[in-house]
Amino acid sequence: MxxxxxxxxxxxxxxxxxxxxxxxxxxxxxxxxxxxxxxxxxxxxxxxxxxxxxxxxxxxxxxxxxxxxxxxxxxxxxxxxxxxxxxxxxxxxxxxxxxxxxxxxxxxxxxxxxxxxxxxxxxxxxxxxxxxxxxxxxxxxxxxxxxxxxxxxxxxxxxxxxxxxxxxxxxxxxxxxxxxxxxxxxxxxxxxxxxxxxxxxxxxxxxxxxxxxxxxxxxxxxxxxxxxxxxxxxxxxxxxxxxxxxxxxxxxxxxxxxxxxxxxxxxxxxxxxxxxxxxxxxxxxxxxxxxxxxxxxxxxxxxxxxxxxxxxxxxxxxxxxxxxxxxxxxxxxxxxxxxxxxxxxxxxxxxxxxxxxxxxxxxxxxxxxxxxxxxxxxxxxxxxxxxxxSDLIHDKEVQERVDNFTKLNRDGKFEERIKIQRELLGYKDLATTTIGSFPQTPEIRKSRRDFKKGEISYETYEKDMKTYIDDCIAFQEECGLEVLVHGEPERNDMVEYFGEQLKGYGFSQNGWVQSYGSRCVKPPFIFGDISRPKPMTVDWITYAQSKTKKIMKGMLTGPVTILNWSFVRDDKPRSEVSKQIAVALSDEINDLQNAGIKIIQVDEAAFKEGYPLREKKIKTYEDWAVRDFKICVSSAKKETQIHTHMCYSEFNDIIKTIEAMDADVISIETARSGNELLKIFKEVGYKQEVGPGVYDIHSPRVPSVQEMVEQIKLLLEVLPKEQLWINPDCGLKTRKWEEVKPSLKNMVEAVNIIRNS
The missing domain is CATH 3.20.20.210 (TIM Barrel)
Incomplete structure (x- = not known):
């Protein structure tokens, strides 16, 4: 039949x-x-x-x-x-x-x-x-x-x-x-x-x-x-x-x-x-x-x-x-x-x-x-x-710590924090930076792959990664970027990298899923209670900071994005799993700031995509998603500037939720949509600083200086220069150096033209 x-x-x-x-x-x-x-x-x-x-x-x-x-x-x-x-x-x-x-x-x-x-x-x-x-x-x-x-x-x-x-x-x-x-x-x-x-x-x-x-x-x-x-x-x-x-x-x-x-x-x-x-x-x-x-x-x-x-x-x-x-x-x-x-x-x-x-x-x-x-x-x-x-799943110590975690807010209001941060960090209006990652070259991928296979020693792998970081810093200083990143050569993926260092996560060798076009991701999966056995990023970020006098951003993926870009266990509510991740990340932020890192970016690129499709379920999601972002950054001192990044989202319906997250700076995608996405920030009187993307990193084309000058002018029609950062739309991991270098040089030159006009 x-x-x-x-x-x-x-x-x-x-x-x-x-x-x-x-x-x-x-x-x-x-x-x-x-x-x-x-x-x-x-x-x-x-x-x-x-x-x-x-x-x-x-x-x-x-x-x-x-x-x-x-x-x-x-x-x-x-x-x-x-x-x-x-x-x-x-x-x-x-x-x-x-x-x-x-x-x-x-x-x-x-x-x-x-x-x-x-x-x-x-x-x-x-x-x-x-x-x-x-x-x-x-x-x-x-x-x-x-x-x-x-x-x-x-x-x-x-x-x-x-x-x-x-x-x-x-x-x-x-x-x-x-x-x-x-x-x-x-x-x-x-x-x-x-x-x-x-x-x-x-x-x-x-x-x-x-x-x-x-x-x-x-x-x-x-x-x-x-x-x-x-x-x-x-x-x-x-x-x-x-x-x-x-x-x-x-x-x-x-x-x-x-x-x-x-x-x-x-x-x-x-x-x-x-x-x-x-x-x-x-x-x-x-x-x-x-x-x-x-x-x-x-x-x-x-x-x-x-x-x-x-x-x-x-x-x-x-x-x-x-x-x-x-x-x-x-x-x-x-x-x-x-x-x-x-x-x-x-x-x-x-x-x-x-x-x-x-x-x-x-x-x-x-x-x-x-x-x-x-x-x-x-x-x-x-x-x-x-x-x-299975005893692989349940960890009573983690459950008790998360249940009893009470610090849900940062110290100080934004107006107090930003004044301290501006004085301490000394950055200009229209400060230039990038979202985090730089091109993942075949050589970097091979080094990571060979190390995972045991074909090279940790010393060789570490040398390869540090050489790449050195080169990234040298280029950023040469082209005039003001707040630097280390380039993330050690990271295979913005979620998998953290999952590999968190207890309760599992990984596949070939579990690729299409994200767009030829872009594939290999999401980790959460099968048990989540905890952080040891610091995950501190060594790499502090090494990078030691190589420059400019400010080096620490780079983390936020709890909601880690959740939404993972395959999540179905035997526990997603809100409980997210809170476990947030508590683990709060420890990482504390370690980073204690190691001298003054700006920490907590990416929530997938915050919007986790939204329920039905209105009646949205408030519940927003409540725990905002709660967990705030738990994650609750350990940050007033002088530690917290950035977040969101991409490819309509913000009109969630702008109040973004405000409630209380990040000091948010960077967003706007290059393919002019300044339309930015207008809502002005309409609601958004106080925090904003980094709208001035060029689209998902295309191989190199935007001209004049093109970015015009883009920045559009941004300035909406928000004052004191509130704006200038950066690409998203991370540069998927691009080639021959595209990235001229694009960023053009971006910095465009900012200088605007500043001097």
Whole structure:
């Protein structure tokens, strides 16, 4: 019989980051685009075969992308900004994502509350949309030629518009009447591919609090799309939260099925009766697509039984909660991991087996399992039981210290602190600095890698790192930067580096997850109670400070970002885990200031992405997230200046929360958005100092001096020079020195021009 198993989407970067490697080789002009296409074709085939071999019935095509699926949708609709319209093929595609020597890239921001970034579409009323279905059609046929029938994944029109921006300042939803005909034309083209074909339309925007105006678009949109042709089975999928308002409307349309997330959207249980009454298929997302813990099959079966008490079993499909894009590829290469801990984990490939096993047990019954399937079920039960009782997880000493931690605020108010700091530190208005990291050269990466493998001694490794630090300091002094950083050569990643030194953290060898384009991160995972056995950064920072008379910033990742960029244990509330991290970091800040470090930056780049999608849950998150940032910096003396950094966030709705964090200086991304993000700081009368990014580090282009002069002038239209710092958007780790050096020299020169004007 049919397994009725379903996967929302699959990772595309490759099990050994093959896509990343070929893209970066192509961008470096070391290979042709033909090679990119060859590698991509091989990856798609492997990914489809993994799913087919695991018994998955509903496998996706068009979930693969060379950079981003939202960008692909812009291409599909011909939603091309004017500055790129004279370009063709791959030059057009990658220029939109990364910029080129003549044009800045399109804006990039977080995909809901994940660490994945999408390319923000730029739309206007004068756009002429027309269909480019070549990628979608070709990918479906690629799979078909391999004997694999796929469903076609699309970004839904309402979500696409909700995530876009109007460059002519209008309402993006006004354009629905212009893009919906293109979707209808696409459906006609898709309908020619097979006798019956399944189309999954992703509408995750429905999982947010939507205005009545947005909800009013759902029925006419999906009435129209459902009636284009009678051989398409249309499934509308949401995830990351419940989508009850939209679900109730969708049950009144002719769509074939609804995909709902029952892991992060438990309230979806409230609309089961409407789904049953509509006779629609329910794609039940019960296997976590965002975390790495092994599914508890028995617990999930109880949830499925609860669902099937309302929705007929024959109308249920067993699915991942969202695309598996957000989890690493496979555990196959984790040969160094503690076997106990490894037995608690499940990456994307392993989740395929979980979905299949759940479908077999749920639909066929335990008594009808094969010997192999019964063994897998018993192994699942054993591993989950072992995890609950393991002494690797629980540390009473940590629990007691955190429970009794009472210092929740710094000494002194900002006005008092900043006066002391200004006198002590003596920096000028429009002080120049960077966000922290400098380029991670192949030599630095090799040295770290060789040291981890035991192929070089610690003495050799330390010498390599200190040589890099020396070079970083020399360059910063040469180009005239005023507050320096050590460059972070010892850090593989801004979270993993700290996780490696905190008790309660685990690590993978190959647990890479796509962040954007070719950029991959390897999040650590929190399996137990967190503590700091010893100082983590003090030796490196104090060495760097000893090499210069200028101020050296200490660099830490904040507790909320460490939490949000890790895979977090699911047996304890996230708020409790975050507080444990914050207490550990407060010790690090105290050690740094006692070692003579006068400025400490506590990055909270992922603070905003942790926000719940639903309004009613936000205050609870803000309360503990602000609490934990303040716990982290509570040990800082009045004279110790605390910086924080946030990137790719809309601040209008959280500006009061940022104020409550009470950092002395905040640096933010603004280069791709002019001074728009900064205006809210003026509107609320924000007192603390601000470092708006004056150039985009996610693009390889080098901005000119004049370009940055104009950018700084825009900033000065919003805030006075006394309140402003000047810095790039973000860390420079992913850039090359040949891009970084001229860019920073131009930035310093631009500041000098402004100061002397």
């Amino acid at each position: 049919s397994t009725k198993s379903y996967v929302v989407g699959f990772p595309r970067i490759g099990e050994k980051r093959e896509l990343k490697k070929v893209l970066e080789s192509f961008w470096a002009k070391k290979c042709s685009f033909d090679e990119v296409e060859k590698v991509s074709s091989n990856l798609k085939q492997k990914h489809w075969e993994y799913q087919k071999d695991a018994g998955i019935e509903y496998i996706s095509s068009n979930d693969f992308s060379l950079y981003d699926n939202v960008l692909d949708t812009s291409i599909m609709l011909n939603a091309i900004p004017k500055r790129f319209q004279n370009l063709k093929a791959e030059e057009l595609y990658f220029s939109m994502a990364r910029g080129n020597k003549n044009s800045v890239a399109m804006e990039m921001t977080k995909w809901f509350n994940t660490n994945y970034h999408y390319i923000v579409p730029e739309l206007s009323l004068e756009d002429e949309y027309k269909l480019n279905a070549s990628k979608i059609i070709n990918e479906y046929n690629e799979a078909k030629n391999l004997g694999i029938k796929t469903k076609i994944n699309l970004i839904g029109p309402i979500t696409f518009l909700a995530l876009s921006k109007r460059v002519d300042r209008g309402d993006t939803f006004e354009l629905l009447g212009k893009i919906l005909p293109v979707y209808k034309e696409l459906f006609k083209e898709i309908s020619k591919l097979d006798e019956v074909i399944t189309v999954q339309i992703d509408e995750p925007i429905f999982a947010k609090d939507n205005e009545a105006k947005v909800l009013s678009l759902i029925k006419p949109t999906y009435d129209e799309l459902s009636m284009v042709t009678n051989n398409i089975k249309l499934i509308v999928t949401t995830y990351f939260e419940h989508s009850n308002e939209a679900t109730k409307i969708l049950t009144q349309t002719p769509v074939w099925g609804l995909g709902l997330d029952f892991v992060y959207g438990k309230d979806n249980l409230q609309v089961l009766e409407e789904i049953q009454n509509s006779g629609k298929k329910l794609v039940a997302g019960v296997v976590d697509g965002r975390n790495i813990w092994k599914n508890d099959i028995d617990t999930t079966l109880k949830l499925l039984e609860e669902i099937s008490n309302v929705v007929s079993k024959e109308n249920i499909l067993i699915s991942s909660s969202c695309s598996l894009l957000h989890t690493p590829f496979t555990l196959k290469y984790e040969v160094k991991m503690d076997e106990n801990i490894k037995s608690w984990l499940s990456f994307s490939v392993e989740k395929l087996d979980e979905i299949n096993l759940l479908a077999k047990v749920f639909f066929d019954g335990i008594e009808n399992l094969s010997n192999e399937e019964a063994k897998a079920l018993e192994e699942n039960r054993k591993n989950n039981k072992n995890r609950k009782t």
